Amino acid sequence: MIRAIAFDAYGTLFDVHSVRALLEQMYPGKAAxxxxxxxxxxxEYSWLRSLMERYEDFWSVTRAGLVYALKxxxxxxxxxxxxRLMGQYLRLDAHxxxxxxxxxxxxKGVRLAISSNGSPAMLEAVVKHAGFDTLLDAVISVDPVRVFKPHHKAYDIVVDTLGLPAGDILFVSSNGFDVAGASYYGFPVAWIQRISGQAEELGAKPAHSIRYLTDLVELAG
Amino acid sequence: MIRAIAFDAYGTLFDVHSVRALLEQMYPGKAAxxxxxxxxxxxEYSWLRSLMERYEDFWSVTRAGLVYALKxxxxxxxxxxxxRLMGQYLRLDAHxxxxxxxxxxxxKGVRLAISSNGSPAMLEAVVKHAGFDTLLDAVISVDPVRVFKPHHKAYDIVVDTLGLPAGDILFVSSNGFDVAGASYYGFPVAWIQRISGQAEELGAKPAHSIRYLTDLVELAG
Structure with a gap:
């Protein structure tokens, strides 16, 4: 019985590649x-900082990734x-x-939440920009636990905030590492095969594999 | 005072891309x-399995990476x-x-060791194949601590095995994530700029940046 749905944000609700138009304008031919x-x-930096126990928030990690890519x-x-480019992360297009x-x-009366690596300020901005603030019951950032997905603490905070057992929360993600982490954690997971239809070879199988977020309506019963 | 040197194995002593010749023979045009x-x-799988606390040894993780790449x-x-392709990992060329x-x-009388993600059997084979078994005082796998670099336990085992403080061990790696992890841990690190001359944006600076392993002879005093 699904009583709540937790959506990954970046890549799942929001298109991280919607920064391409500005990148193309600023650096023609190099946007992709x-x-x-x-x-x-x-x-990579979110995983490595988590492993090294050197947490910095996702705004800082996102900037570091941008600096690496540009150089x-x-x-x-x-x-x-x-x-200017970081500002685009505050107004990513929703899929x-x-x-x-x-x-x-x-x-349908299902409680809706975001479970994201994003810092609270990043999430607040992008959620408001998409007009999702009135639709979501909770926006759950990993920031208070100072470690990124797929560490279990990043999923503990979802269960704790929603006050439901993991088995009652449908976890939705397009990102293979998050699909694996959430599945191992014990959530029923719906993998949105948007980024890739190729599963990661991490030994965890999601409960559902679907193509669009709208396919969830049927799944939610 | 450097009393021992710990070398990363894959990418630092051994060329992980020496599998290309067989890949090219088996799948023409796709080896790179x-x-x-x-x-x-x-x-990625080594980092993600470490974060998820779902350790499998590096042989298994290496096979999973190969399967993903082929598909x-x-x-x-x-x-x-x-x-056949996995077998190549047991006889990688030394740089x-x-x-x-x-x-x-x-x-010069410096103690020499390997500090590697590799499983003991993988390391034994590749070290013997290169004829390094008589040169090395210790081959230290992360396998007993069941977590991969850059987690601190993967470096603890180096310090514990060599019985020296981290500051007396020169840590040598070509891999940016390992350079960052070992530097944060407290080793003086020599970054071999073989894979890339571009530093990772992880906030840690290695003590030395050199081009070749032979440049270490001068550093070791």
């Missing part, structure tokens, strides 16, 4: 490479350019079907 | 992509092909200057 490397390093492409970034999916699920 | 993705996933390139791998560097350092 920059966007992919920015995202890869953002994630890698031979760009010596000016501080103003970095701030096209996300508003309709959230509204339909809300109408 | 396969080799890069294999290595990337091998590392990603549209190859449905036969078990025999996977075993060209590695034997001369180890011999010169040994002649």
């Amino acid at each position: 490479a920059l966007s992919a490397l920015w995202r890869q390093k953002q994630l 890698n492409q031979g760009i010596e970034p000016a501080p103003a350019d970095i701030e 096209e079907e996300a508003p309709a999916a959230l509204r339909a699920l809300k109408a | 992509a396969l080799s890069a993705l294999w290595r990337q996933k091998q590392l 990603n390139q549209g190859i449905e791998p036969a078990p025999a092909d996977i075993e 060209e200057e590695a034997p001369a560097a180890l011999r010169a350092l040994k002649a």
Whole structure:
């Protein structure tokens, strides 16, 4: 019996690659490479800082990933350019079907939450920008536990905040590492096969594999 | 005062991309992509399994990375092909200057060790294949602590095995995440800028940045 749904934010509700238009405008011909490397390093640094017990918030980790990506492409970034690009993270586009999916699920009486690596300020901005603030019952950042997904503490805080056993919370993510972490943790997981239809070889199988957020409406019963 | 040197194995003493010749023979035109993705996933899975507290040894993680890479390139791998490729990991080439560097350092009376994610059986094979078994005083695998670098336990075991304070052990690695982890841990670190001359944006600076393993002979005093 699903009593709440916890959505991953970046890549699942929000399109992390919606920064590409500004990247292309600023660095013509390099947007695809920059966007992919920015995202890869953002994630790598979140995992490595967690492992090294050297937490910095996701805003700082996201900036570090951007700086790495720019330098890698031979760009010596000016501080103003970095701030301009970081600003895009506060107004990422929601994935096209996300508003309709959230509204339909809300109408069914399921509690809706975000479970994200993002810092509280980042999440507040991007949620408000998409108009999701009136649809969500909770926006849960890993920041209070100072470790990123897929560490169990990042999932503990979801269970604790919602006050429900993991088995009653449908966890929704497009990110393979998060699908594995949440599945091992004990959530029923719906993997949105948006980023890739190729599963990570981490030994954990999600309960559901679907293509769109709107496919959740049927799953939520 | 440097009393011992701990070398990372994969990428530092041994060339992980020496699997390319066999990959090219088996999958013409795809070796570069396969080799890069294999290595990337091998590392990602080592970090993610560590974070999820779902340790499997590096042989298993390396195989999982290979399977992901092959599928990603549209190859449905036969078990025999996977075993053939995994076998290459037991006879990776040493980097060209590695034997001369180890011999010169040994002649100076410095204790030499390997500090590696590799499982004991993998390390024994690759060390013997390169003829390094008579040069090394210790081959230290993370396997007994069941977590991969850069978790502090993977470095604790180096200090414990060598019986020296971290400050007396020069830690040598080509891998940015390992350079960061070992530096934060308290080792003086020599970063071999072989894989990339671009530092990771993780906030840790190595004590030394050099190009070749033979540059260590001067550093070791």
